[in-house]
Amino acid sequence: MRVHKPYVIAESEDGSHKFVWLGIDEADAEKGILTNQYLIVDNGKGLLIDPGGYFVFERVYKAVTEFVDPENVVAVFYSHQDPDVVGSLNLVAEFFPGATVYISALWTRFLPHLGVLEGIKIVEIPDRGLEIYLGHSKLVAIPAHFLHSPGNFTLYDPKVKVLFSGDIGAAVFPKGKWYLFVENFEEHAKFMEPFHKRYLASSKALHAWLKKIEQLDIEVIAPQHGAIFAGKRLVEKFLAWLRNLGPIGVDNIDAITG
Template sequence: MGIRVHRPYIIAEKDDHRFIWLGLDEAEAERGILTNQYLIVDKNEGLLIDPGGQYVFERIYRNVSEFIEPENIKAVFFSHQDPDVVGSLIMISDFFPNAEIYVSKLWTRFLPHLGVIEGVVMKEIPDEGTDIIVGKTSLKAIPAHYLHSPGNFSLYDPKVKVLFSGDIGAAVFPEGTWYLFVDDFKTHVKYMEGFHKRYIPTKRALDIWLNKIKELDINIIAPQHGAIFAEKNVKKFLDWLRNLDNVGLDSI
């Protein structure tokens, strides 16, 4: 089976609001871990989620442009500071000139090291989280600290009940395997275990996050790597996290 290019896909929509997965070129796997990027469009405004490194930027820009004028991207949400999340920052100000950057207050001082980011408006997300308004929808940046970054957020979209979970739920596919939605949960667990046991420092961080999202009405959990959990797999995934042990330092 050859390398495939996948078109963007609307994972949820209601009225004039869409939550879009921004496609993939499987050849990207040769250059780094595969990443998912997402776009939320509400009426005429857009928010881009974890746009990623420079080599995926062309695909992102092209696919975003199918759904919204680039100048109507109002905000970019960075879940944390990793290169696979923030790597294309210096291009964002040129290609999405009206986008304000939302990132944990822990990381705003570090991002200028990526290069000249003149004219970029940084919005520091406080530890307790914040609301980000796009069109008529108020998105919720929810604390997910130490999962795996110490200044880390998930993003909940109440309009279509989608939770972007960042690196929580990350999976690494073996060569030749890829799918957008989790089907066989049992097999998928094997692709998630390695990341969750090594990159997450302690189970306590997971317990705090699980407690925080407990009251949310969630139809879909969309992670930054791997596959999307929908319907019955949302509960299976959260149950799996709840029962995970020997995470990070807990295993030493």
């Protein structure tokens, strides 16, 4: 089991804007499904993406401070409400007190159950999505509802052409296996298919999301679980795989319930 250091996935030519993967401890697989956390930095201001659960927060916090001072983390983006996404919210509120939380309007009423009753600014993302400003750049929260959460968003960074896809693109590695970037797509698809077939709600929801992103210029797709798709070739392979995935979620209800 290895601890992997943070890695800059994409960066602007002048270095003022970075999209950073925040590292991983493979031993965390013994505690729960492995999760990816990301940080976008623009001109010294940071936005943290899906900070994760309680037990990964110490690692995430240390990684963030390699790129930006904690007081300059001005935003936290939550794709949805799962515990592996929002479980450390009370620590986020304590250690990044200046951050505004962006989350679907469906989930704000549930956040007090995470032990945060006051002292945190929340912006509810409407169902249609939202533009989020960071430093001198603009990010776009794109609706991905029912993939798998009913209030779910992906996040596009047009400056470096990276799409954070949340659970879309998630892979569950077998014990003892892990890698950061997809190389052999066909082999990697074996680790994605069971998750997508069961966790994503329906083909209709998936194709609605695909229609929203098909005009975007995407060079990297970074999911919350599994490995990153880097380069146009792998991005297109992945999107084509999604288009041809067939029945998912409720489309398979008879087979699931037997």
